[in-house]
């Protein structure tokens with residue numbers, strides 16, 4: 135490493151760090167220009183920041199998502215295995231597809247992605263009523279926290295409707311889903327961690343029971359489609375169905391919630407652009423892409439090297455972790471003109487907020503639909519919406535690799 139390149143610790147490059155949460159791009163831009171592939175001091179992690187390298191890494195077939203390929207002492211592997219051990223006895227040793235490689239990943243993903251794709255027409259009719267119900271909850275006479283009082287109420291409800299989770303289980307489903315995410319907090323206490331394990335087991339049981347129920351009484355929902363594919367010969371075990379239904383529920387929940395809140399925030403921070411959209415609704419699709427680029431709900435994706443190689447002049451060995459910064463890639467001036475300006479007309483806008491390669495988000499179309507419906511209808515219903523505390527710094531949550539607002543006070 136050259137003398138003028140700062141040696142940021144891993145923490146300093148995540149949302150755990152106060153300064154990084156407040157101003158991620160000073161550090162990311164500096165790294166991209168001085169050392170686009172940096173070995174994080176005293177770790178087996180390489181942190182990469184250029185669009186080209188991030189894209190090539192995510193598209194590479196030589197890198198893995200299976201934590202068993204990481205060093206046996208790696209903290210992320212140990213944490214993952216500790217939690218997996220609790221569910222293995224009842225739901226088998228295999229984690230959801232997000233943590234598996236070809237050929238198992240390909241086999242399972244085919245079923246799940248086909249079922250999600252098949253549900254899109256139904257999802258289109260589900261999203262609007264969920265958004266309308268969330269809007270009706272808002273009391274226009276006072277400032278509201280748009281995160282807890284609006285965004286929060288949309289994606290999880292959509293997931294519940296997508297799977298047609300029975301009414302009597304919806305409360306549990308929501309509570310367990312929140313508990314599961316709460317423990318992503320790096321300062322989670324023992325009670326939160328216990329609650330997470332409990333919640334994970336409860337959700338797996340809920341999805342296993344749901345699959346059994348839909349085999350007996352098919353409906354028009356996502357689980358019915360998954361078990362029908364299995365019945366018609368698709369290779370997916372019952373345990374894999376439970377694990378991957380849970381992955382879809384989680385994957386579709388926090389990311390989309392954060393996306394809605396961040397999009398509202400950046401539109402309010404750029405009133406001239408908001409006015410332009412309000413005068414021309416045809417700008418919504420590109421505005422939504424820009425919000426995704428500007429505030430990626432997942433800021434960093436890890437890959438595990440399975441062969442020796444190098445990114446630029448930085449060598450890696452099998453077991454090393456290549457941390458790809460989506461946030462940095464989305465702000466690479468070689469690809470995006472004036473990247474730190476929020477530009478709702480930006481075209482092209484090939485951001486990487488839904489990932490790339492084999493694991494790229496299979497829920498992207500639904501995430502976009504929910505985001506666009508939730509944000510556009512909010513501004514339609516409350517055209518005078520404004521930040522209640524315009525001088526306050528945004529309150530970003532302390533969750534590594536997830537960028538989302540903890541709260542956002544809005545006057546309606």
Ligand code: HEM
Pocket residue numbers: 231232233243250381382383385386387389390393430431432435436486487488489490492493494495496497498500501502505
């Ligand atoms: C704005 C909303 C969303 C964002 C930003 C987002 C982002 C992402 C990203 C970046 C990945 C790739 C992770 C990696 O490569 O390591 C991913 C994977 C995934 N997402 Fe999404 N997602 C969103 C919404 C959704 C929705 C609505 C669903 C479900 C319907 C969903 C289900 C999944 C699943 C199942 C995976 C794992 C795919 C695999 O491993 O093959 N996501 N998502």
